[in-house]
Amino acid sequence: MKKVTRKSLLYKSKVEYADFCINHVEGCSHGCTFPCYAYNMARRFGKVKSFEGWKQPKLVKNALELLDKEIPKYKDEIKFVHLCFTTDPFMYKYPEVTDMTLKIINKLNVNGIKCTVLTKGIYPTNLKDIKKYSRNNEYGITLVSLNKEFKNRFEPNSAPYRGRIKSLKRLHKAGLKTWVSMEPYPTPNISKEKNPFQALIKLLNEISFVNNIIFGKLNYNVKSSAFNKNEEFYERCAKIVENFCKKRGIKYHIKYGTKKLYDTQTSKLFVKPKPQINFMISKKELITA
DSSP: OEEEOOSOOOEEOOSTTOOEEEOOEESOTTOOTTTOHHHHHHHHTTSOSOHHHHTSOEEETTHHHHHHHHHHHHTTTOSOEEEOSSSOTTOTTOHHHHHHHHHHHHHHHHTTOOEEEEESSOOOGGGGOTTTSOTTOEEEEEOSOOOHHHHHHHSTTSOOHHHHHHHHHHHHHTTOEEEEEEEEEOOHHHHOOSSHHHHHHHHHHHTTTOSEEEEEEOOSOHHHHHSTTHHHHHHHHHHHHHHHHHHHTOEEEEOTTSSSSOOGGGGGTTTSOOOOOOOOOOHHHHHHO
């Protein structure tokens, strides 16, 4: 795996539910085609020339050294550190990335800093070791479908959906906090689901064990924007997610622009997590949603 050096690593994120963030890899092998916002931004600012180049990730080899310098500088400001927004901290089939990520989480935790993590990969069982990793960390997966055909079209090199869920559930059973990012959620003309609302509820039932759920629309896609009654579709999806979470004691956040009324209060979901209750959604809920 190729490596690069950086002058800085920690930065204050502008994402509504985040705080500080780290991206210790340049590029991502998953090859997501929603399109990939991170790739578009990297190309716009001249950090990468092509999508093929983007899919050849480069590890930041001096990441730990940078943290040693930056943690004392930002420690009093940091509420938590998110890994990652422009790459994947547990990139599927990249053990070098996983190894570096575990070292970074450990270093942050040793310094009393909580981490939130998001991946389309598989979580290693090492994270259950509370001697190395804080129980305050929150581990999440990105999941917008259960359909293998959809995954092959839009997330071709990422981990299988079932594998992601299984690895997240292992951490949950170990008593760790877990979450799911349901973003970017596709419109029916893209997902090809015969009953998109039933598919959404099926997906929610699969992840009903988690502490937090974030739901957001698919942006920057012409087909999604052109879908008939786009706004009404996302409004109803958001309502289904909200009702599901409220009935199960799951904290949730609906991303800005997904529905007409935006609730800024729910963006603080990683600060004080609520207890969870596990239930399945009924056919009656499906009809009335």
